[in-house]
Amino acid sequence: MTTSPPKLFTPRKRPGINCQTPSQYSTPKNFKKFQASTETPECFNNVLLETPKARSKVSKEKCDEIANLRVAIRIRPMNSSELATTGVEDVVRIKNNELIICAPKNGHGVLTDHIFQYDHIFWSVDEKDTLYTSQEDVFLTIGVPLLNSAFRGFNACLFAYGQTGSGKSYRITPRFCRELFKRVSEIDKDCVVNVEVSYFEIYNEKIHDLLANPSHNSAKVPLKVREHPVLGPYIVDLTTHSVTSYEELRSFLLLGNKNRATAATVMNDFSSRSHSIFCIELGQCKGLDDTDNSRRSKVSLVDLAGSERLSSSFNNEERMKQALSDQRKGQFVPYRDSVLTWLLRESLGGNSLTSMLATISPASTHLDETLATLRYACQARSIVNRARINESPHDRLIRELRSEVERLKALRRDYERNSVSCPIPCNENDTRELDDVKSKLSQTESKLMEAQRIWEQRFMETKETQMKELAEAEKYKAELESKVRILKTASDEITLSPYKTNFLEELEGVLTNEKENVGNIDIVEVVQSWCQERGFICTCTNDRLNIIDVSKHQQASFEMVGNCKCRKEINKN
Numbered sequence: 001m002t003t004s005p006p007k008l009f010t011p012r013k014r015p016g017i018n019c020q021t022p023s024q025y026s027t028p029k030n031f032k033k034f035q036a037s038t039e040t041p042e043c044f045n046n047v048l049l050e051t052p053k054a055r056s057k058v059s060k061e062k063c064d065e066i067a068n069l070r071v072a073i074r075i076r077p078m079n080s081s082e083l084a085t086t087g088v089e090d091v092v093r094i095k096n097n098e099l100i101i102c103a104p105k106n107g108h109g110v111l112t113d114h115i116f117q118y119d120h121i122f123w124s125v126d127e128k129d130t131l132y133t134s135q136e137d138v139f140l141t142i143g144v145p146l147l148n149s150a151f152r153g154f155n156a157c158l159f160a161y162g163q164t165g166s167g168k169s170y171r172i173t174p175r176f177c178r179e180l181f182k183r184v185s186e187i188d189k190d191c192v193v194n195v196e197v198s199y200f201e202i203y204n205e206k207i208h209d210l211l212a213n214p215s216h217n218s219a220k221v222p223l224k225v226r227e228h229p230v231l232g233p234y235i236v237d238l239t240t241h242s243v244t245s246y247e248e249l250r251s252f253l254l255l256g257n258k259n260r261a262t263a264a265t266v267m268n269d270f271s272s273r274s275h276s277i278f279c280i281e282l283g284q285c286k287g288l289d290d291t292d293n294s295r296r297s298k299v300s301l302v303d304l305a306g307s308e309r310l311s312s313s314f315n316n317e318e319r320m321k322q323a324l325s326d327q328r329k330g331q332f333v334p335y336r337d338s339v340l341t342w343l344l345r346e347s348l349g350g351n352s353l354t355s356m357l358a359t360i361s362p363a364s365t366h367l368d369e370t371l372a373t374l375r376y377a378c379q380a381r382s383i384v385n386r387a388r389i390n391e392s393p394h395d396r397l398i399r400e401l402r403s404e405v406e407r408l409k410a411l412r413r414d415y416e417r418n419s420v421s422c423p424i425p426c427n428e429n430d431t432r433e434l435d436d437v438k439s440k441l442s443q444t445e446s447k448l449m450e451a452q453r454i455w456e457q458r459f460m461e462t463k464e465t466q467m468k469e470l471a472e473a474e475k476y477k478a479e480l481e482s483k484v485r486i487l488k489t490a491s492d493e494i495t496l497s498p499y500k501t502n503f504l505e506e507l508e509g510v511l512t513n514e515k516e517n518v519g520n521i522d523i524v525e526v527v528q529s530w531c532q533e534r535g536f537i538c539t540c541t542n543d544r545l546n547i548i549d550v551s552k553h554q555q556a557s558f559e560m561v562g563n564c565k566c567r568k569e570i571n572k573n
């Protein structure tokens with residue numbers, strides 16, 4: 001028998017429902033007051049307010065940004081198996097931006113509503129609903145701010161968290177990546193943008209590269225995590241791939257998903273136990289005219305294991321919770337106890353602007369897991385990240401000085417405007433303050449000019465060095481290519497060309513003379529310099545010397561006997 005889902009937005013008249021609306025005690029303080037003033041009769045359902053402690057303010061400090069982890073909840077429609085379950089109820093409501101779980105009666109016949117507050121609640125249950133949140137809306141609300149952060153040079157991270165089948169993978173990655181490349185194409189032409197991707201999974205505390213070449217060692221053995229003193233944790237030998245278009249990026253994403261799926265078919269219950277992380281590194285380097293120049297940011301799209309499995313992925317669930325939410329100063333957070341928390345250290349309480357998308361089903365059959373997910377997501381809201389723009393200290397100094405100049409200019413304008421509009425002559429204090437601002441402004445402007453001069457000088461030096469290195473590399477490449485070409489031609493033609501001239505006799509003569517004159521000679525050195533003089537190609541392997549006279553299509557090979565001191569001619573054609 002199929003149970004049709006009850007209507008979702010007309011609050012059901014539940015027997016004995018509490019007549020207080022949740023918004024009346026939307027803060028823990030109000031709730032306590034309410035609790036003290038009224039005792040809920042046994043026949044009424046209790047209401048638990050599960051809102052986390054007050055959020056710290058988002059503040060801007062020069063180029064650092066302090067922000068709580070932003071948490072969004074998404075509720076998916078019931079699936080066919082949930083709808084087919086006898087007695088299934090939908091237990092999720094949204095009212096006044098609060099998410100309410102209407103729990104069925106407990107063992108004592110008491111109903112308990114649980115109320116949660118988040119940064120965003122996405123109701124994706126019924127398209128016909130006015131509150132319906134589409135994929136595009138989700139992207140605009142949580143994806144776009146992360147993209148903005150990444151282009152400003154901040155690290156960004158998006159977690160998907162929830163029970164298996166709750167909709168974690170049904171998210172916004174393709175939109176995110178498409179928009180990223182759209183923005184890249186709109187960036188000024190004088191800015192060099194570089195996008196690299198990597199994709200790995202963590203299963204049973206072991207890291208596997210999802211984009212490694214199958215013949216490569218890193219595709220077979222688990223990879224190791226190391227700690228860089230400045231950049232933090234990183235994975236040794238993880239492959240990164242440069243991509244220049246959304247299509248290219250998508251092909252890597254699909255390849256990684258395919259590799260993940262292959263593992264899933266081999267290992268039972270794999271997808272709910274493995275965490276996957278898709279990383280996009282965005283490098284932006286602007287030209288000389290723009291001092292707002294080079295920045296590098298990392299976007300991590302993290303798919304956590306099914307929430308019901310998380311405790312087994314972490315040795316101890318408490319530790320994971322602690323790692324996710326314990327932000328008290330000086331508190332030891334046991335990141336090293338788990339590869340995942342260690343790797344995500346920067347995203348959880350570090351240098352990153354992070355959001356979590358927690359996904360739930362509205363079905364009463366998943367009530368326990370839904371409540372666990374919602375509580376966990378609540379805890380995550382108290383994580384505070386301090387993100388900074390990833391740039392060189394010099395670039396940072398210039399940017400700070402620029403903003404200081406702007407501030408002082410605005411201040412000077414204000415003073416000057418006031419003095420013009422004010423009919424009464426300025427008093428002494430105002431004049432002194434204006435002079436003070438003017439002098440600070442001129443000092444800061446000189447500092448800025450000096451910093452810019454140094455920056456330009458360094459830029460030119462670096463550019464020059466790079467140009468030289470590039471020229472060297474080009475030269476070396478050309479040489480190699482020409483050698484390869486010559487060797488190829490030679491190897492094609494040598495078989496056809498008999499030994500015609502007497503260069504071997506000549507060489508033999510040289511060697512005999514050298515031996516007689518010097519005694520114990522190094523045959524390799526002598527032969528090499530002899531070849532060089534004549535423009536022959538000389539290659540040396542363990543016990544053999546090969547000489548090629550390309551112009552005459554001839555080759556000879558020597559076998560070296562003993563300590564390279566004797567030689568034996570073995571081939572003349």
Ligand SMILES: Nc1ncnc2c1ncn2[C@@H]1O[C@H](COP(=O)(O)OP(=O)(O)OP(=O)(O)O)[C@@H](O)[C@H]1O
Nearest residue numbers: 076077124163164165166167168169170271272306
């Ligand atoms: N918001 C949504 N709207 C419509 N269908 C959805 C939504 N979210 C998920 N689904 C559907 O629910 C099913 C399960 O979703 P999904 O694969 O994203 O779950 P999951 O949490 O990633 O599962 P797993 O942990 O096993 O990887 C899919 O068929 C998906 O299409």
